[in-house]
Amino acid sequence: MNSLETIIHNQIMQHGPMDIGQFMAMALSHPKHGYYVSRDPIGSAGDFVTAPEISQMFGEVVGAWAAHSWVQMGAPEAFVLLECGPGRGTLMADVMRACAGIDGFCDAAQVHLIEVSPELRAKQGEVLAGYDPIWHDGLGGVSDDLPILVIANEFMDALPFRQLIYLDGAWHERVVSVKEDALVFTTRPAPEVLWPQFGSPHFGGIYEFSAPRLNFVDAVCARLKAHHGAALLIDYGHASSAFGDTFQAVKGHEFADVLSNVGDVDLTSHVDFEPLYEVAKTQGCIAQPLMEQGDFLRIMGIEARAAYLAQKGAKGIEADLMRLIDVGEMGALFKVMDVRYGF
Ligand code: SAH
Numbered sequence: 001m002n003s004l005e006t007i008i009h010n011q012i013m014q015h016g017p018m019d020i021g022q023f024m025a026m027a028l029s030h031p032k033h034g035y036y037v038s039r040d041p042i043g044s045a046g047d048f049v050t051a052p053e054i055s056q057m058f059g060e061v062v063g064a065w066a067a068h069s070w071v072q073m074g075a076p077e078a079f080v081l082l083e084c085g086p087g088r089g090t091l092m093a094d095v096m097r098a099c100a101g102i103d104g105f106c107d108a109a110q111v112h113l114i115e116v117s118p119e120l121r122a123k124q125g126e127v128l129a130g131y132d133p134i135w136h137d138g139l140g141g142v143s144d145d146l147p148i149l150v151i152a153n154e155f156m157d158a159l160p161f162r163q164l165i166y167l168d169g170a171w172h173e174r175v176v177s178v179k180e181d182a183l184v185f186t187t188r189p190a191p192e193v194l195w196p197q198f199g200s201p202h203f204g205g206i207y208e209f210s211a212p213r214l215n216f217v218d219a220v221c222a223r224l225k226a227h228h229g230a231a232l233l234i235d236y237g238h239a240s241s242a243f244g245d246t247f248q249a250v251k252g253h254e255f256a257d258v259l260s261n262v263g264d265v266d267l268t269s270h271v272d273f274e275p276l277y278e279v280a281k282t283q284g285c286i287a288q289p290l291m292e293q294g295d296f297l298r299i300m301g302i303e304a305r306a307a308y309l310a311q312k313g314a315k316g317i318e319a320d321l322m323r324l325i326d327v328g329e330m331g332a333l334f335k336v337m338d339v340r341y342g343f
Contacts, residue, residue, distance in 0.1 A: 004033035004263035017175035021160035052091035055320035059094020081109040085155030089127035150231035157268040161210035166201035221283035228342025237271030246270035288338040294331025
């Protein structure tokens with residue numbers, strides 16, 4: 001057992017089984033041994049590769065979205081450009097580079113970052129040194145006296161979620177327990193207030209829900225409403241709530257066991273966008289219909305950009321483009337939610 005597994009083991013022995021959300025929060029964000037706290041997981045030498053790391057074209061298209069939104073907002077002289085979970089800082093760097101030609105944009109943008117990992121904060125500091133970024137632990141710290149544009153790519157999937165399983169005519173919560181010194185799943189009855197409000201479950205059906213993701217979108221919407229603003233939330237997931245187990249662990253670009261090598265594997269689940277839309281609606285924000293990443297990137301002109309870069313002699317552009325937009329790659333699994341207020 002590694003140090004983090006011992007800590008979790010002891011906590012379960014003392015307080016009883018923990019829900020998947022508590023387990024995930026410890027595995028990813030434990031202040032000393034958490035997965036994100038202790039490493040840079042992104043890139044070919046790490047555990048997973050993200051869209052901005054595949055190609056600069058992704059950030060350039062997001063830059064086009066940001067520039068367009070800024071102009072639509074009336075080109076304010078100062079605004080907050082916030083990225084949540086900026087990883088290596090690549091996406092923000094590409095956005096700022098792509099927008100350098102938009103008169104006034106870069107001078108107006110105050111770059112803010114929400115990041116849990118000291119290691120990644122250091123990396124972001126190097127890559128974005130020219131823009132004097134300001135870091136925060138959460139949305140609460142971001143000042144609300146200016147208009148705002150928010151970007152988040154593969155951030156929400158890392159926020160903790162929980163699972164219920166339908167057994168013998170009732171929902172039970174899947175929790176992490178200890179058996180013969182190993183972490184195992186077990187179940188306990190779930191209070192009715194947690195039960196899903198959709199569908200008719202079959203035996204063994206799994207329902208996933210995430211208060212932290214709802215709270216995040218709720219806080220983003222509240223922040224948009226403080227003035228005006230827009231958010232671009234990109235992640236893998238589904239448009240409509242459905243039953244199914246999407247809890248996944250990734251290590252070295254391969255799927256791994258979710259309860260083994262705790263703190264050394266990435267843990268996520270697919271994002272259910274349906275309740276996020278309900279949150280945006282309740283807040284009175286306007287959410288554009290959910291788009292597949294492939295469609296979003298195409299509509300925003302990525303193919304023209306790819307053709308230009310290829311013509312300039314850039315290598316591997318066609319393959320990178322396919323990874324980003326092909327339905328068999330990232331094009332359909334990844335979704336784009338655009339939510340805005342005031343314009
Ligand atoms: N957006 C980047 C990185 C995605 S990985 C990219 O596309 O390449 C997830 C990012 O979110 C990492 O930077 C991770 O450290 C950060 N993160 C995960 N959970 C977080 C939390 N609870 N609070 C703040 N940042 C978090």
